[in-house]
Amino acid sequence: MTTESTAPVVGTLVVPHKPIRSELFVSRARAAMVFLLPMIIALIIVAGWPLYRTIYFSFTNASLSHLDAAQFIGFKNYFNWITLKSGKTIYSGVLADPAWWNAVWNTVRFAFVSVLLETILGTIVALVLNADFVGRGLVRAAILVPWAIPTIVSAKMWGWMLNDQFGMINDLFLKLHLIDHKIAWIANPDTAMIAVLVVDIWKTTPFMALLILAGLQMIPKDIYEATAIDGVHPIKVFFRVTLPLVRPALMVAVIFRLLDAMRIFDLIYVLTPNSSQTKTMSVIARENLIDFDKFAYGSAESTLLFLLIAIMTVLYIWLGRVNLSGGDR
Amino acid sequence: MAWAYTKKTAFYLLVIVIVVESVFPFYYAILTSFKSGTSLFEVNYWPTMISWDNYAAVFQNGSFPQNIWNSVVISTLTVALALLFAVTAAYALSRVRFRGRGLLLLTILSVSMFPQIAVLAGLFEVIRTFGLFNTIWGLIFSYTIFTLPFTVWVLTTFMRDLPLEIEEAAIVDGATPWVIITRVFMPLMWPALVTTGLLAFIAAWNEFLFALTFTSSNSTRTVPVAIALLSGASQFEIPWGTIMAASVIVTVPLIVLVLIFQKKIVSGLTAGGVKG
Numbered sequence: 001m002t003t004e005s006t007a008p009v010v011g012t013l014v015v016p017h018k019p020i021r022s023e024l025f026v027s028r029a030r031a032a033m034v035f036l037l038p039m040i041i042a043l044i045i046v047a048g049w050p051l052y053r054t055i056y057f058s059f060t061n062a063s064l065s066h067l068d069a070a071q072f073i074g075f076k077n078y079f080n081w082i083t084l085k086s087g088k089t090i091y092s093g094v095l096a097d098p099a100w101w102n103a104v105w106n107t108v109r110f111a112f113v114s115v116l117l118e119t120i121l122g123t124i125v126a127l128v129l130n131a132d133f134v135g136r137g138l139v140r141a142a143i144l145v146p147w148a149i150p151t152i153v154s155a156k157m158w159g160w161m162l163n164d165q166f167g168m169i170n171d172l173f174l175k176l177h178l179i180d181h182k183i184a185w186i187a188n189p190d191t192a193m194i195a196v197l198v199v200d201i202w203k204t205t206p207f208m209a210l211l212i213l214a215g216l217q218m219i220p221k222d223i224y225e226a227t228a229i230d231g232v233h234p235i236k237v238f239f240r241v242t243l244p245l246v247r248p249a250l251m252v253a254v255i256f257r258l259l260d261a262m263r264i265f266d267l268i269y270v271l272t273p274n275s276s277q278t279k280t281m282s283v284i285a286r287e288n289l290i291d292f293d294k295f296a297y298g299s300a301e302s303t304l305l306f307l308l309i310a311i312m313t314v315l316y317i318w319l320g321r322v323n324l325s326g327g328d329r
Numbered sequence: 330m331a332w333a334y335t336k337k338t339a340f341y342l343l344v345i346v347i348v349v350e351s352v353f354p355f356y357y358a359i360l361t362s363f364k365s366g367t368s369l370f371e372v373n374y375w376p377t378m379i380s381w382d383n384y385a386a387v388f389q390n391g392s393f394p395q396n397i398w399n400s401v402v403i404s405t406l407t408v409a410l411a412l413l414f415a416v417t418a419a420y421a422l423s424r425v426r427f428r429g430r431g432l433l434l435l436t437i438l439s440v441s442m443f444p445q446i447a448v449l450a451g452l453f454e455v456i457r458t459f460g461l462f463n464t465i466w467g468l469i470f471s472y473t474i475f476t477l478p479f480t481v482w483v484l485t486t487f488m489r490d491l492p493l494e495i496e497e498a499a500i501v502d503g504a505t506p507w508v509i510i511t512r513v514f515m516p517l518m519w520p521a522l523v524t525t526g527l528l529a530f531i532a533a534w535n536e537f538l539f540a541l542t543f544t545s546s547n548s549t550r551t552v553p554v555a556i557a558l559l560s561g562a563s564q565f566e567i568p569w570g571t572i573m574a575a576s577v578i579v580t581v582p583l584i585v586l587v588l589i590f591q592k593k594i595v596s597g598l599t600a601g602g603v604k605g
Contacts, residue, residue: 032427036421
């Protein structure tokens, strides 16, 4: 209900009529501003300002105990070099730090593998839940259990199951003759990432499955009836009919999960502390910020992670074609 | 006929695998939590003993009851605050047309995608400046960063789908926007409020990074941090029994809530995820 579409165009006669409409319009708009103000102020204090300060600190030499005494040092936290008298050049800063690039690699590796496997497994679970069978409600309730368990609790639970001496996984695998000696899943650098991936996939596949299921349920049933009459093979139906139709929902779910996986912190911090094989960008940034008292350096790492995720968010909003129109009024 | 039978068996096998794989780790945690002494270190797949020692140990741990109380207070107040701000904001964003609305929605969506680590340094400074470090208020304050954008977003999508007519009658009667929200929308919004409130509550209950960084003593910690930092008599002796008992205590209420509100949670998740 906008003013121009309903106002009759009869010259000056409109004048006494118009103020009433626009008065309503203006009062609604004013009320909207009042309603929005608390939220906007809250978001500025809790998100906007802290983000600005983090970026600011990344260009200073701030330390945890002397935040006020921070001095501007330009890009030195990101990249810097000193040429020694011997002619040798020493590079420093986040971008020249092997530990940082190791964390980047771990994060990308983790995000890619976990989201790929979660998508495949989530699709399988969603297809099962989309079928009609006795006990479907029970299965849906069961898959919500991993989702409901706090990440820290699942990290501890799996840490216990994957324990090298008394863990149930080693016991089971030995009994099934899958392994011939006990494996230190978490301490062993070769398997630490596998352990993290297993726990994350276990916990997050249900979320993926529910999002994909929502997409599957929007597909009209008569399409399947038609393929059944034509006698199309089920696998062909999946790749030619189901997959193209759920692709929009699938894409949004995948990018949503990718963004989430890129910032992973808690699971790795608790399950595999101090393993350089699993340290991600968030873990290494917090380590520098708080534990190692390299506040400015950690801020620079946080800023880089923020930039990466910001780019991905833009991609998400663009690909997801998120509805920002906000309805008719 | 035989083929159809095999297919059905294979399908139900898959169903059983999904159910067992989902539930087993928590079942195993419960099993462990009821063991004590040396039997803790024997692997059993069925209950062998019921001992309440670990549960007693959790509550004698001193700060754990306090940690549970902290988590309850922080999560409840965070949700109440977020819903209060979000209902009015969502009304403005979904029912009133104004300049810059799309941009504002875009900003809110982006904030919900924020990596928490990106604001950690800045929030640390803000919390210290306000004197909120190592208090539950610091956590309630900082949790707004993820509960508020989420609740605003989901409630906006929900309100947008309500028909125009319900509001029109009230406008004709000269009702103010505040009356429209409290008298017209609130009664219709209870389901959406329960869903978003519950999801925000779970997010606040499970949060770890802020809780770890902005508190420094046992008495102000929340449950996830307390569990992560539970240690035994010596550094090398991890008290698995106690950890599992504490885990069961904080998880059972969540699972019960989630199972009761199953349908609502699924619809809330998809509204927050698929729709944006």
